[in-house]
Amino acid sequence: MIGQQLSTHRDCRLFVSDDLEETRARIAAVMQPHELRPAGPAAPVRARMSYLRLPGVGVGTISFGRMELHLDEVDDYHLLIFCMKGHARIRSGRSEYQIGGSRGLCLAPGEPVRALFSEDCEQLVVRVDARTMRRNSAVSDPVLRPMLDLSSAAMQPWARLASLMTDDAAMIDVLRRDQRIAANYEQLFVSALLEGQGVSEGGARRVRVAPAAVKRAEDYIERHLAEPITLGDIALAADVPVRTLLNSFEKFRAVSPMRHLRHRRLDHAHRLLMGGDPCLTVAEAALDAGFTHLGRFSQAYRERFGESPSEGLRRAVLSKAN
Secondary structure: OOOHHHHHOHHHEEEEEOOHHHHHHHHHHHOOOOEEEEOOOOOOOOEEEEEEEOOOEEEEEEEOOOEEEEEOOOOOEEEEEEEEEOEEEEEEOOEEEEEEOOEEEEEOOOOOEEEEEOOOOEEEEEEEEHHHHHHOOOOOOOOOOOEEEOOOOOOHHHHHHHHHHHHOHHHHHHHHHOHHHHHHHHHHHHHHHHHHOOOOHHHOOOOOOOOHHHHHHHHHHHHOOOOOOOHHHHHHHHOOOHHHHHHHHHHHOOOOHHHHHHHHHHHHHHHHHHOOOOOOOHHHHHHHOOOOOHHHHHHHHHHHHOOOHHHHHHHHHHHHHO
16 A cells, blocks of 8 residues: 555654654644544543645645544545545545555545544545646646545556655655655646546536526625535525535536635635735735634635735735835
8 A cells, every 4th residue: 555665764763753643743744624533432541643744735644543633624635535544434514434555535625524543544645725726727627536446547647746755755855855856746647637527628528507596696695705604504505505505516517615714715816915905914914814823814815815814904004105
Protein backbone atom coordinates (compact mmCIF):
# COMPACT_ATOMS: atom_id res chain seq x y z
CA MET A 1 0.00 0.00 0.00
CA ILE A 2 1.14 3.57 -0.74
CA GLY A 3 2.82 5.56 2.04
CA GLN A 4 5.07 3.09 3.84
CA GLN A 5 8.31 5.02 3.35
CA LEU A 6 6.73 8.36 4.23
CA SER A 7 5.46 6.97 7.54
CA THR A 8 9.04 6.14 8.63
CA HIS A 9 11.00 8.93 6.92
CA ARG A 10 12.90 10.77 9.65
CA ASP A 11 12.59 14.26 8.15
CA CYS A 12 8.85 13.87 7.52
CA ARG A 13 8.02 12.66 11.03
CA LEU A 14 5.70 15.31 12.45
CA PHE A 15 5.06 13.89 15.92
CA VAL A 16 4.76 10.82 18.12
CA SER A 17 2.50 11.22 21.15
CA ASP A 18 0.57 9.39 23.84
CA ASP A 19 -1.52 12.47 24.64
CA LEU A 20 -4.94 12.96 22.98
CA GLU A 21 -4.96 16.76 23.19
CA GLU A 22 -1.49 17.03 21.69
CA THR A 23 -2.47 14.60 18.94
CA ARG A 24 -5.53 16.66 18.07
CA ALA A 25 -3.59 19.93 18.10
CA ARG A 26 -0.68 18.64 16.00
CA ILE A 27 -2.98 17.19 13.33
CA ALA A 28 -5.09 20.38 13.32
CA ALA A 29 -1.95 22.45 12.72
CA VAL A 30 -1.48 20.97 9.24
CA MET A 31 -5.12 20.09 8.46
CA GLN A 32 -7.78 22.01 10.42
CA PRO A 33 -9.44 22.02 13.88
CA HIS A 34 -11.61 18.96 14.54
CA GLU A 35 -13.07 16.75 17.24
CA LEU A 36 -11.17 13.58 18.04
CA ARG A 37 -12.12 11.14 20.75
CA PRO A 38 -11.52 7.46 21.57
CA ALA A 39 -14.23 5.06 20.41
CA GLY A 40 -15.28 2.56 23.05
CA PRO A 41 -13.47 1.84 26.33
CA ALA A 42 -10.63 4.20 27.18
CA ALA A 43 -7.27 2.93 25.96
CA PRO A 44 -3.79 4.44 25.90
CA VAL A 45 -3.28 6.80 22.97
CA ARG A 46 -0.43 5.82 20.67
CA ALA A 47 -0.41 8.36 17.90
CA ARG A 48 2.04 9.32 15.19
CA MET A 49 1.98 11.37 12.01
CA SER A 50 4.35 12.03 9.12
CA TYR A 51 3.72 14.76 6.59
CA LEU A 52 5.22 15.99 3.31
CA ARG A 53 4.12 19.41 2.11
CA LEU A 54 4.39 20.64 -1.48
CA PRO A 55 3.22 24.14 -2.52
CA GLY A 56 -0.46 23.21 -2.86
CA VAL A 57 -0.53 19.55 -1.86
CA GLY A 58 0.13 17.79 1.43
CA VAL A 59 0.54 14.04 1.90
CA GLY A 60 0.61 12.44 5.34
CA THR A 61 0.27 9.21 7.27
CA ILE A 62 -1.69 9.15 10.54
CA SER A 63 -2.12 6.44 13.14
CA PHE A 64 -3.98 6.97 16.43
CA GLY A 65 -5.91 3.80 17.21
CA ARG A 66 -9.68 3.36 17.38
CA MET A 67 -10.97 6.92 17.17
CA GLU A 68 -14.02 8.91 16.17
CA LEU A 69 -13.44 12.11 14.22
CA HIS A 70 -16.00 14.86 13.70
CA LEU A 71 -15.56 17.79 11.34
CA ASP A 72 -18.30 20.34 10.64
CA GLU A 73 -17.02 20.93 7.12
CA VAL A 74 -13.84 20.46 5.16
CA ASP A 75 -12.05 23.78 4.67
CA ASP A 76 -11.00 25.08 1.25
CA TYR A 77 -9.27 21.88 0.13
CA HIS A 78 -10.05 18.41 -1.18
CA LEU A 79 -9.30 15.62 1.31
CA LEU A 80 -8.47 12.12 0.11
CA ILE A 81 -8.38 9.36 2.75
CA PHE A 82 -7.03 5.82 2.32
CA CYS A 83 -6.26 3.08 4.83
CA MET A 84 -2.76 1.67 4.49
CA LYS A 85 -3.77 -0.76 7.23
CA GLY A 86 -7.14 -1.45 8.85
CA HIS A 87 -10.34 0.20 7.72
CA ALA A 88 -12.65 3.14 8.39
CA ARG A 89 -16.32 4.05 8.16
CA ILE A 90 -16.93 7.62 7.06
CA ARG A 91 -20.21 9.51 6.90
CA SER A 92 -20.65 12.72 4.93
CA GLY A 93 -24.12 14.22 4.80
CA ARG A 94 -26.51 11.29 4.39
CA SER A 95 -23.99 9.05 2.64
CA GLU A 96 -21.83 6.48 4.43
CA TYR A 97 -18.69 4.90 2.99
CA GLN A 98 -16.46 1.99 3.97
CA ILE A 99 -12.82 2.36 2.99
CA GLY A 100 -9.87 0.02 3.17
CA GLY A 101 -7.40 -1.71 0.89
CA SER A 102 -7.38 0.01 -2.50
CA ARG A 103 -10.63 1.88 -1.87
CA GLY A 104 -10.45 5.43 -0.56
CA LEU A 105 -12.69 8.47 -0.24
CA CYS A 106 -12.51 11.99 -1.62
CA LEU A 107 -14.20 14.73 0.42
CA ALA A 108 -14.84 18.11 -1.18
CA PRO A 109 -14.62 21.55 0.43
CA GLY A 110 -17.67 22.27 2.57
CA GLU A 111 -18.58 18.64 3.21
CA PRO A 112 -19.21 17.48 6.81
CA VAL A 113 -17.28 14.47 8.10
CA ARG A 114 -17.97 11.87 10.79
CA ALA A 115 -15.47 9.01 10.78
CA LEU A 116 -14.71 5.89 12.81
CA PHE A 117 -11.23 4.39 12.38
CA SER A 118 -10.33 0.84 13.36
CA GLU A 119 -7.75 0.15 16.08
CA ASP A 120 -5.14 -0.96 13.52
CA CYS A 121 -5.92 1.77 10.99
CA GLU A 122 -3.03 3.68 9.49
CA GLN A 123 -4.33 6.41 7.24
CA LEU A 124 -2.84 7.95 4.13
CA VAL A 125 -4.30 11.43 3.76
CA VAL A 126 -3.85 13.69 0.74
CA ARG A 127 -4.75 17.36 0.98
CA VAL A 128 -5.11 19.27 -2.31
CA ASP A 129 -5.81 22.98 -1.92
CA ALA A 130 -8.92 24.02 -3.85
CA ARG A 131 -6.99 26.73 -5.65
CA THR A 132 -4.41 24.17 -6.82
CA MET A 133 -7.18 21.83 -7.98
CA ARG A 134 -8.86 24.61 -9.97
CA ARG A 135 -5.58 25.75 -11.50
CA ASN A 136 -4.93 22.29 -12.92
CA SER A 137 -8.49 21.60 -14.09
CA ALA A 138 -10.34 22.38 -17.30
CA VAL A 139 -13.47 23.22 -15.27
CA SER A 140 -13.74 26.13 -12.84
CA ASP A 141 -14.80 24.03 -9.86
CA PRO A 142 -13.87 20.37 -10.42
CA VAL A 143 -16.09 17.82 -8.69
CA LEU A 144 -14.48 14.46 -7.95
CA ARG A 145 -16.41 11.26 -7.42
CA PRO A 146 -16.43 10.39 -3.71
CA MET A 147 -15.10 6.84 -4.03
CA LEU A 148 -11.57 6.22 -5.28
CA ASP A 149 -10.33 2.78 -6.35
CA LEU A 150 -6.57 2.61 -6.81
CA SER A 151 -6.87 -0.78 -8.49
CA SER A 152 -8.85 0.67 -11.41
CA ALA A 153 -7.05 1.24 -14.70
CA ALA A 154 -8.01 4.92 -14.73
CA MET A 155 -6.42 5.56 -11.32
CA GLN A 156 -3.23 3.55 -11.90
CA PRO A 157 -1.14 6.49 -13.23
CA TRP A 158 -2.01 8.60 -10.18
CA ALA A 159 -1.44 5.66 -7.85
CA ARG A 160 2.06 5.19 -9.26
CA LEU A 161 2.83 8.90 -8.81
CA ALA A 162 1.54 8.78 -5.24
CA SER A 163 3.64 5.68 -4.55
CA LEU A 164 6.79 7.31 -5.91
CA MET A 165 6.06 10.37 -3.79
CA THR A 166 5.59 8.41 -0.57
CA ASP A 167 7.54 5.16 -0.97
CA ASP A 168 10.82 6.34 -2.51
CA ALA A 169 13.16 7.95 0.04
CA ALA A 170 15.26 9.61 -2.68
CA MET A 171 12.18 11.18 -4.28
CA ILE A 172 10.92 12.39 -0.90
CA ASP A 173 14.28 14.07 -0.29
CA VAL A 174 14.23 15.76 -3.71
CA LEU A 175 10.67 17.03 -3.25
CA ARG A 176 11.56 18.43 0.18
CA ARG A 177 14.61 20.38 -0.94
CA ASP A 178 13.87 21.44 -4.54
CA GLN A 179 10.86 23.76 -4.88
CA ARG A 180 10.99 23.75 -8.68
CA ILE A 181 10.80 19.97 -8.89
CA ALA A 182 8.12 19.93 -6.17
CA ALA A 183 5.96 22.40 -8.13
CA ASN A 184 6.30 20.40 -11.36
CA TYR A 185 5.57 17.14 -9.60
CA GLU A 186 2.54 18.67 -7.92
CA GLN A 187 1.10 19.73 -11.26
CA LEU A 188 1.53 16.22 -12.67
CA PHE A 189 0.16 14.68 -9.47
CA VAL A 190 -3.04 16.76 -9.49
CA SER A 191 -3.55 16.46 -13.25
CA ALA A 192 -3.30 12.66 -13.04
CA LEU A 193 -5.85 12.64 -10.22
CA LEU A 194 -8.29 14.72 -12.25
CA GLU A 195 -7.76 12.56 -15.33
CA GLY A 196 -8.28 9.40 -13.30
CA GLN A 197 -11.55 10.79 -12.00
CA GLY A 198 -12.70 11.87 -15.46
CA VAL A 199 -12.40 15.62 -14.81
CA SER A 200 -10.78 16.77 -18.04
CA GLU A 201 -11.80 18.86 -21.02
CA GLY A 202 -13.75 15.93 -22.34
CA GLY A 203 -15.45 15.55 -18.98
CA ALA A 204 -16.37 19.20 -18.50
CA ARG A 205 -20.06 19.67 -17.81
CA ARG A 206 -22.36 21.39 -20.24
CA VAL A 207 -24.23 24.41 -18.98
CA ARG A 208 -27.84 23.49 -18.29
CA VAL A 209 -30.80 25.27 -16.79
CA ALA A 210 -30.71 24.52 -13.08
CA PRO A 211 -33.85 23.12 -11.40
CA ALA A 212 -35.96 25.27 -9.10
CA ALA A 213 -34.50 23.59 -6.00
CA VAL A 214 -31.02 24.88 -6.84
CA LYS A 215 -32.34 28.38 -7.33
CA ARG A 216 -34.26 28.23 -4.05
CA ALA A 217 -31.09 27.10 -2.33
CA GLU A 218 -29.08 29.93 -3.88
CA ASP A 219 -31.71 32.49 -2.88
CA TYR A 220 -31.68 31.18 0.68
CA ILE A 221 -27.89 31.37 0.81
CA GLU A 222 -27.91 34.97 -0.40
CA ARG A 223 -30.43 35.98 2.27
CA HIS A 224 -28.60 34.26 5.12
CA LEU A 225 -24.90 34.76 4.36
CA ALA A 226 -24.10 36.10 7.83
CA GLU A 227 -25.94 33.31 9.66
CA PRO A 228 -24.48 29.93 10.77
CA ILE A 229 -26.46 27.87 8.27
CA THR A 230 -25.86 24.17 7.62
CA LEU A 231 -26.29 21.88 4.65
CA GLY A 232 -29.51 20.64 6.26
CA ASP A 233 -30.83 24.22 6.51
CA ILE A 234 -30.19 24.79 2.80
CA ALA A 235 -31.87 21.51 1.82
CA LEU A 236 -34.89 22.38 3.97
CA ALA A 237 -35.18 25.79 2.33
CA ALA A 238 -34.87 24.18 -1.11
CA ASP A 239 -37.53 21.61 -0.12
CA VAL A 240 -35.48 18.60 -1.23
CA PRO A 241 -33.47 15.87 0.55
CA VAL A 242 -29.79 16.62 1.21
CA ARG A 243 -28.60 14.02 -1.29
CA THR A 244 -30.84 15.46 -4.02
CA LEU A 245 -29.48 18.92 -3.29
CA LEU A 246 -25.87 17.67 -3.44
CA ASN A 247 -26.48 15.84 -6.71
CA SER A 248 -28.24 18.86 -8.25
CA PHE A 249 -25.46 21.26 -7.33
CA GLU A 250 -22.84 18.83 -8.64
CA LYS A 251 -24.71 18.41 -11.92
CA PHE A 252 -25.73 22.02 -12.57
CA ARG A 253 -23.18 24.09 -10.64
CA ALA A 254 -20.16 21.72 -10.51
CA VAL A 255 -19.75 22.69 -6.86
CA SER A 256 -21.22 21.60 -3.50
CA PRO A 257 -23.83 23.81 -1.77
CA MET A 258 -21.46 24.51 1.14
CA ARG A 259 -18.67 25.47 -1.22
CA HIS A 260 -21.07 27.79 -3.04
CA LEU A 261 -21.95 29.32 0.34
CA ARG A 262 -18.26 29.84 1.11
CA HIS A 263 -17.69 31.47 -2.27
CA ARG A 264 -20.62 33.84 -1.78
CA ARG A 265 -19.39 34.76 1.71
CA LEU A 266 -15.89 35.44 0.43
CA ASP A 267 -17.25 37.49 -2.46
CA HIS A 268 -19.38 39.52 -0.04
CA ALA A 269 -16.40 40.18 2.24
CA HIS A 270 -14.33 41.11 -0.80
CA ARG A 271 -16.90 43.70 -1.91
CA LEU A 272 -16.92 45.23 1.57
CA LEU A 273 -13.15 45.45 1.77
CA MET A 274 -12.79 46.80 -1.77
CA GLY A 275 -15.15 49.64 -0.81
CA GLY A 276 -12.13 51.29 0.80
CA ASP A 277 -13.92 52.37 3.99
CA PRO A 278 -11.12 53.46 6.39
CA CYS A 279 -13.41 52.79 9.37
CA LEU A 280 -14.02 49.17 8.38
CA THR A 281 -11.94 46.41 9.99
CA VAL A 282 -11.16 42.98 8.57
CA ALA A 283 -12.95 41.37 11.53
CA GLU A 284 -16.11 43.37 10.81
CA ALA A 285 -16.07 42.36 7.16
CA ALA A 286 -15.54 38.71 8.10
CA LEU A 287 -18.41 38.69 10.60
CA ASP A 288 -20.74 40.48 8.18
CA ALA A 289 -20.01 37.73 5.66
CA GLY A 290 -20.68 34.94 8.15
CA PHE A 291 -17.12 34.00 9.12
CA THR A 292 -16.57 33.52 12.85
CA HIS A 293 -12.99 32.24 12.69
CA LEU A 294 -10.73 35.07 11.54
CA GLY A 295 -7.73 32.82 10.84
CA ARG A 296 -9.69 30.51 8.52
CA PHE A 297 -11.29 33.52 6.84
CA SER A 298 -7.89 35.07 6.12
CA GLN A 299 -6.53 31.83 4.69
CA ALA A 300 -9.58 31.23 2.48
CA TYR A 301 -9.55 34.87 1.33
CA ARG A 302 -5.89 34.68 0.33
CA GLU A 303 -6.45 31.44 -1.59
CA ARG A 304 -9.37 32.95 -3.51
CA PHE A 305 -8.09 36.48 -4.14
CA GLY A 306 -4.32 36.13 -3.95
CA GLU A 307 -3.79 38.52 -1.05
CA SER A 308 -4.71 38.77 2.63
CA PRO A 309 -7.86 40.68 3.67
CA SER A 310 -5.74 43.34 5.41
CA GLU A 311 -3.61 43.83 2.29
CA GLY A 312 -6.72 44.19 0.14
CA LEU A 313 -8.33 46.66 2.54
CA ARG A 314 -5.16 48.73 2.82
CA ARG A 315 -4.82 48.87 -0.97
CA ALA A 316 -8.49 49.85 -1.40
CA VAL A 317 -8.24 52.60 1.23
CA LEU A 318 -5.12 54.07 -0.38
CA SER A 319 -6.67 53.90 -3.84
CA LYS A 320 -9.80 55.68 -2.66
CA ALA A 321 -7.74 58.35 -0.86
CA ASN A 322 -5.80 59.06 -4.04
